[in-house]
Amino acid sequence: MIQCLQTMACEYAILVIMIYIGLRCFFQRNNQLIRRFSHFVVGIIIFQIINIPVRMIDAGLAHMSQITVFVLNSAFMIAETFVTYEWFVFFEHVQDSFLIKSKLVRLFGIVPLVLITVLSIASWWTHWLFYADDAGVYHRGTLFALQIVFPYTYVVVTLVSAVAYSITRKEKRSAVIMTIALIPALICSVLQVIAGGSYILAGLTLSAIFVYMELCMEDIRKVEKLAMLEKSKRELEEALDMANKANSAKTVFLNSMSHDIRTPMNAIIGFTDLLGENLGDEKKARDYIGKIKSSSDYLLSLINNVLEMARIESGRSDLDERDISVEKSLDAVYWIFEAQMKEKHIDFIWDVNVKHNNIKCDVVKLKEILMNIINNAYKYSLPGDSVAVRIEEIPCDRDGYARIQTTVKDTGIGMSEEFLEHIFEDFTRAQTSTESGQFGTGLGMAIVKKIVDLMGGTIDVQSKQGVGTTFTVTLEHKIAEIAAENREVVKSTEDYSFRGKRILLVEDNDLNAEIAQTILAGTGMTVDRACDGIQCVDVLKGSEPGYYDMVLMDIQMPNMDGYEATRIIRQFEDKRLSEIPIIAMTANAFAEDRKQAFDAGMNGHIAKPINAEDLKMTLAGIL
16 A cells, blocks of 8 residues: 555656646747647646556556546557657657658658557457456456557657767767657666556656756757857957947048148158258248258157057057156256247246155156157247146055156146047147147147056046146156166256267268268267178277277168177177267167167167257267
C-alpha cells in the first residue's frame, strides 16, 4: 500500500510539473518552437490524467466496470503513443529534418499512431492488445508487445536523429543539450521493457524539463544576441555619424585653411610687388615692409597652430614635466609682450604671487597657454585699455601639489554671449576686430582648451561687449622637492655686445644661410659656414680651441644631420672643443624636437623661420 501511495504521489507530482510547464508555454506561444513543444506537453498532461486512474485500478485502489477499464486502457495506449509521436515531431522541427519536410515520410510517420488506435479499439472484440473480463480485471493480449514497439519506434528514431544532429550541427551547444534531454526517456524506456510499469512517463517528463529549460535559454540567448546586434547597430550609426562629422569638419577645415592661407599670402605677394615698384619712396617702402612682416607673422602663426592642433588630436602631444621656477620661467612671457603693449599704449600689469615657486610642469605648454590668452587680449584691446595678468596660488586639497590660478583680464572690445558658446571650437572667430584690423586664426583658444585638458586643468571665460574679457585657468602641479635651476632671462640685447664673437653656421640651404649670416653679421659677429654635418665636424677638428665661440646647427642636412654631428663633437678628446655651445636652428619646432636636440647634446633650440630678436636673445643667454 505504501509503495502504491508513493507511486501515486509521483504521478501527481509529474502532473503538476507538466501543468506548470504547459501554462508557461501558453504565455510564450508567440515562439513557434515553444508552441510546437506545447503539443507534446499537452499530450503528457492528458496521458497523466488517464494514467492515474489506470494505476489505481492496477493497484487495487479502485474497481470499475468492464467498459470503463477497456476505455481507460485504450486511451492510455493511444495517449502514450501520441506523446512519443509529438516528441518525435518536435525534435524533427528543432533539427529542421527531412523527416518532416517530405509529405510521404510524414505520412509514414503517423502510421504507428494510427495502428495503435485501430488495434486498441479492435481489442474489444479481438483481445489482440488487451481485454477486460466481466469483473473489470485487465489482461494482456497476444499482440501486447505492439503497445511497447509502436511508442518506442518514435523514441528510437528520435534518438538516432538527434545524435546525428548533434554531430553535424555547427552550433554544438544546443544540439548536445537536446540529445542529452533524450537520455532519461531512453533509460526509462528500457526499464519499462525490463520491469514493466510506467517508467517512460517519468523519463519523458524529465526530458520535457530539460528541453523547456533549453528553449528558455535559447530565448535568452536570442534576446542577448538581439541586444548585441542593437548595440553594434548603434555603434555603427555613431561611427557613421562621427565619420560624417569628421568629413564635414574636414571640408570646413580645408575651406577655412584655403581662405586663411590665401589672405596673408595675397598681402605678402601684393606688397612685395608694390615694394619693388616703390623702392625710391622710403615712406611707402617701410609701410609695405611692415605689412609684409605682419602678414608673414600671421601666416606663421596659422601654420604653427594647425600643426599643434594636429599633434594634440592625434594623441602625439605628451607632457614633458620638469622642475621649474614659476617666477623665472614665466617672466620671459612678460618681456615678450612688454614692448608690444607699450607700443600700442596698453597698460600691462603683471603680478605673480605663489607660495610654492618650484614646481614640476611642462613649461613649454604652460607658456603656450599664457601666450595665446595674452596675445588675444593684446589684439582685441585698444590704445588706452589695460591687460592685467595675475598668477596666484590658491588652496589645494591634494597633498604635495600646488594649485596655480592664472587670470588674464583685459578692458578691450569683449565678446558677445553667442560667441562665448563657441570660443573653444576650431576656426571660431568673433565678427569683430580692433581698429588695427587684426584677426585671429580661430585656433588659438581651441589649442588652449586642449592643452588645459591635457594638463588636467580647467579654463573659464567671462566677457561682455564693450567692457572686456577675463580668462581664468586653474592647473595643479606637483611641488618640486628642490629648487629649480633656471637660466636668467635675458630681457634685452641692447646692452650686450656680440662684437668679436665668431660663430660656425651649419646650414645646407643657401637662402636660410644668407638670412642667418646677415642677422649675425649685423650684431658684429664673424660668421663661417659649413654646408652639412661632415663639414662641421671637419672644420671644428681643424680649428684651434676657442677659435669658435658657438655653433648654430641645422638638423636636417644631407650626408650627416645635426644630431649625429653634435654627438660626434661631444666625443672629441679635447674638452675645449667637445664642450663648445651648440644651438639647434631648425624647422623641427615641436617640444619633442626641442627635447631631442637637448638629448643629442645641444645647448639651445631656435625654430625657423628665424626671428632676429629671438636669435639674439638666445645667443646672449648662452654666450
